[in-house]
Amino acid sequence: MSEKFQAQSATALLALIGVNLEPTRASAAANTISAQVAGARPAFNALPFEAEPADYLKICAAETK
Amino acid sequence: MNADAILQLSAAELARAIRAKKTTALAAMQAVLARADAVQQPLNCFIHIDHDNALHAARLADADLARGHLRGPLHGVPMAHKDMYYRQGVASSCGSKIKRDIPAPSTATALQRLDAAGAIQFGVLNMAEFAYGPTGHNYHFGHCRNPWDVTRITGGSSSGSGSAVAALASFAALGSDTGGSIRAPATFCGVSGIKPTWSRVSRHGAMPLSFSMDTVGPLARSVEDCALILGVIAGADAADPTASTETVPDYVGRLTRAQIKGLRIGRPKNFFYDDMDAEIGALMQSSLDAFAKLGAQIVDVQLPDMNPWNYAGMMVIAAEAAAAHANWLRNCPQDYSEQVRARLELGLSVPAVTYLESLRLRGVAVEQFSRAVFDHVDLLHTPSVCFQTPTIDETDVGGSTNMSHALNNITRLTRPINYLGLPSLSVPAGFTKQGLPTAMQLIGRPFDEATLFVAGHAYQQTTDWHRRHPTL
Numbered sequence: 001m002s003e004k005f006q007a008q009s010a011t012a013l014l015a016l017i018g019v020n021l022e023p024t025r026a027s028a029a030a031n032t033i034s035a036q037v038a039g040a041r042p043a044f045n046a047l048p049f050e051a052e053p054a055d056y057l058k059i060c061a062a063e064t065k
Numbered sequence: 066m067n068a069d070a071i072l073q074l075s076a077a078e079l080a081r082a083i084r085a086k087k088t089t090a091l092a093a094m095q096a097v098l099a100r101a102d103a104v105q106q107p108l109n110c111f112i113h114i115d116h117d118n119a120l121h122a123a124r125l126a127d128a129d130l131a132r133g134h135l136r137g138p139l140h141g142v143p144m145a146h147k148d149m150y151y152r153q154g155v156a157s158s159c160g161s162k163i164k165r166d167i168p169a170p171s172t173a174t175a176l177q178r179l180d181a182a183g184a185i186q187f188g189v190l191n192m193a194e195f196a197y198g199p200t201g202h203n204y205h206f207g208h209c210r211n212p213w214d215v216t217r218i219t220g221g222s223s224s225g226s227g228s229a230v231a232a233l234a235s236f237a238a239l240g241s242d243t244g245g246s247i248r249a250p251a252t253f254c255g256v257s258g259i260k261p262t263w264s265r266v267s268r269h270g271a272m273p274l275s276f277s278m279d280t281v282g283p284l285a286r287s288v289e290d291c292a293l294i295l296g297v298i299a300g301a302d303a304a305d306p307t308a309s310t311e312t313v314p315d316y317v318g319r320l321t322r323a324q325i326k327g328l329r330i331g332r333p334k335n336f337f338y339d340d341m342d343a344e345i346g347a348l349m350q351s352s353l354d355a356f357a358k359l360g361a362q363i364v365d366v367q368l369p370d371m372n373p374w375n376y377a378g379m380m381v382i383a384a385e386a387a388a389a390h391a392n393w394l395r396n397c398p399q400d401y402s403e404q405v406r407a408r409l410e411l412g413l414s415v416p417a418v419t420y421l422e423s424l425r426l427r428g429v430a431v432e433q434f435s436r437a438v439f440d441h442v443d444l445l446h447t448p449s450v451c452f453q454t455p456t457i458d459e460t461d462v463g464g465s466t467n468m469s470h471a472l473n474n475i476t477r478l479t480r481p482i483n484y485l486g487l488p489s490l491s492v493p494a495g496f497t498k499q500g501l502p503t504a505m506q507l508i509g510r511p512f513d514e515a516t517l518f519v520a521g522h523a524y525q526q527t528t529d530w531h532r533r534h535p536t537l
Contacts, residue, residue: 014413018395025410032469033383033414036376043373044422047429053421055428060262060486060511063435064311 068096073534075286076142076236077293077317080183083130083141090130090141090185093236094123097143098187101234104537107215109207110228112148112158112189119143119187126185138293138317140183146239147223148189149196149272150176159272160192160222162205162400163393173270174305175239175281175298182297188235190225194405196241196274197386198222199249199475200460204402208457211253212535213501217454220249220475226284227254233534237285237294241271243278244382245449245479248506251284251491252449255502257521257531258284259291260479262512263486264309266295267302275385276307277424278378278483287531288492288521292316295514314515323519326360330520331442336371337478341451345503348495349448352505352524356446359523364442369433371481377423377430378484379473384420387412407464408472431485435510443516445508449478449491454501482508490517493530502530 007023010030014021021029066088074082082088098116105111126141149159151169158165176186191209193201201209201224209224211217212232219228223240227250230238240247242260251258259282266281273279283294296316302308332353338346353363387394390409398406438445452474462471473480482489487508494505507517525531 010414017391017413019391019410019413020395021410021413025407026414028466029407029411029414032411033380033419036379036383037416037419039376040373040380040419040423040426042370043377043426043430044419047422047425051425051429053424053427056424056431056486057428059428059431059435063431063439063510064512065510 071096072233076290090123090126094143104232104234108210110225114188122185137182145188145235147192151270160194174267174302178298193222196222220253222246223250230256242280243274245476248479248491252504253454258491260489262488267305267308269304275382292518319515320522325523328361329442330361331366331445334367337447352494374430381423383412384415403464449504449506488514492521
C-alpha cells in the first residue's frame with residue numbers, strides 16, 4: 001500500500017466520526033497505533049473465546065484478600 | 066510553634082498539633098500561604114491561590130475547635146489540589162484553555178470528603194493539560210518545575226501536586242493517576258503517593274481521562290499521610306456507581322499495630338529492571354536491604370510478559386481519552402497544545418475491536434499476574450522509573466514523531482499497574498549523586514492498600530528520605 005493511499009485511507013476513516021485530520025497527521029497516528037496493536041497481538045492471540053471485559057471485576061473480587 | 070516548624074510537619078502531625086492546641090489552623094494557613102507565595106515564581110506549581118477565603122476558613126476552623134467541635138481527622142490542615150477536582154460553580158481549568166472558564170456543575174466527592182474531615186483547600190495546582198502528559202510541561206499555564214532542580218521535570222500529570230508538597234507549599238495534595246500521574250511526580254519530587262486500586266475512590270467530580278484506568282489519590286509528605294487521606298476519601302459513593310463497596314479499612318490504625326517481620330516482598334526478575342540506570346538500581350537494592358533488616362523476606366519473582374499488557378493499556382487510555390475529547394477535537398482542535406492534540410488524535414485510530422480486545426485481556430492479565438506474584442509474596446517491590454530525572458528541555462518533544470516513544474518510556478513501569486488496576490504506593494528511596502530523589506513502588510493485591518502502607522510506613526521509620534526538603 002503506498003504511503004499516499006494509506007494516508008488517504010486514515011483520513012477517510014476519521015471523517016466517518018466527523019474529525020477532519022490532515023493526511024499526514026492521520027497517517028502518523030495510524031502508524032503509531034499499528035505498532036501498539038502489533039505489540040499487544042501475542043496476548044490478544046492467546047485470549048480465550050469466552051473472555052469478556054467484566055471478567056476483570058470478577059477476578060479482582062476473587063483476588064481481594 | 067513558629068512558621069518554619071509548622072511547615073516541617075506532615076499533614077498527620079499538623080492535624081495532631083492543631084487538635085492538641087500546640088498550633089492553630091490560622092497559623093498553619095498563614096505559614097503555608099507565605100510559603101506558596103514564595104515558591105510560586107521559581108516553581109509555577111499553583112494555578113490559583115485563594116488567600117482571603119482560606120484565611121477566613123482557617124479562622125472558622127479554629128472557632129469550631131474552641132467550641133469543642135472537631136470536624137474530623139484533618140481538622141484545619143491546609144491543602145491545595147490538582148486543578149481537575151470540581152467545586153460547584155467554580156471553573157476547574159484541568160490545565161487547559163478549553164475548560165478554564167466553564168463552571169463545574171457539582172463538587173467532587175473526594176473534595177466533599179476532605180471538607181467533611183476538616184481539611185481546608187487554599188488553592189489549585191498546575192497539572193498537565195487534561196492530565197495527558199507525564200512530564201509536567203504545560204503550554205497554557207507554563208511548565209511546572211522541580212524544587213530539587215528547577216531545570217528538571219516534576220513528572221506529570223500531577224506536576225503541581227508533587228512540586229508543591231515537596232516544596233512545603235502544601236501539606237498534601239490530591240493527584241490523579243491513569244498511567245503513572247501520581248507516582249511519576251511523587252518519584253521525581255521526592256514525596257509519597259498512593260495510586261489506589263481502580264474504583265477504591267469515587268471519580269465523581271474528577272475530570273475524566275480514561276474511565277477504565279483513572280484513579281484518585283493523594284501525594285503527601287509521608288506514607289502515614291497517604292494512609293490518613295485515602296481513609297478519608299475512599300469508599301462507596303452513590304454519585305459514582307463504579308466506586309467500590311468494598312469496606313475501607315482503618316489504614317492509620319493498621320500502621321500502629323502492624324509489623325513487617327515475615328512479610329514476603331517480591332523482587333521482579335524481569336521487565337522492571339530492563340535498561341535500568343545503575344545508580345537507581347543500587348538505590349532499589351538498598352531499599353530492599355532495609356526491608357530485609359526489618360525482618361521482611363525478599364523473594365525473587367518471575368513475572369509474565371508485561372509488554373503486551375503495556376501496549377493494551379496504552380490503547381485503552383488512548384481510545385477512552387479520544388472518545389471523551391471527540392467533540393472538542395471536532396470543533397476546537399486548535400485550542401489544545403500541539404502535544405496533547407497529537408496524543409488525543411492517536412486514540413481516534415484505535416480500532417473498536419482492538420479496544421475491546423484490550424478490555425477482554427484485562428481479567429486474564431490480572432489473574433496471570435496474581436498467580437505469578439501474589440501466590441508467592443505479599444507485595445511486589447519495583448522501581449518507579451529506570452532513569453534519572455531528565456531536564457525540561459530534554460523532554461520538550463512537543464508533537465514530534467518521537468513523541469509517543471519518549472513519553473511512553475516515562476511511564477513504562479507504572480502504566481501496566483493501571484491496566485491491572487492494582488494499588489501502588491510510591492515511597493522515596495534515596496537520592497542520586499546529582500541530589501535528585503527517586504522512589505520505589507510497592508504493588509499489592511486488589512484493595513490491599515493497607516499492606517502497602519504498613520510496609521512503606523515501616524521503611525519510613527528507619528529512613529529519612531521523606532524528611533529531606535529542597536532548598537529554594
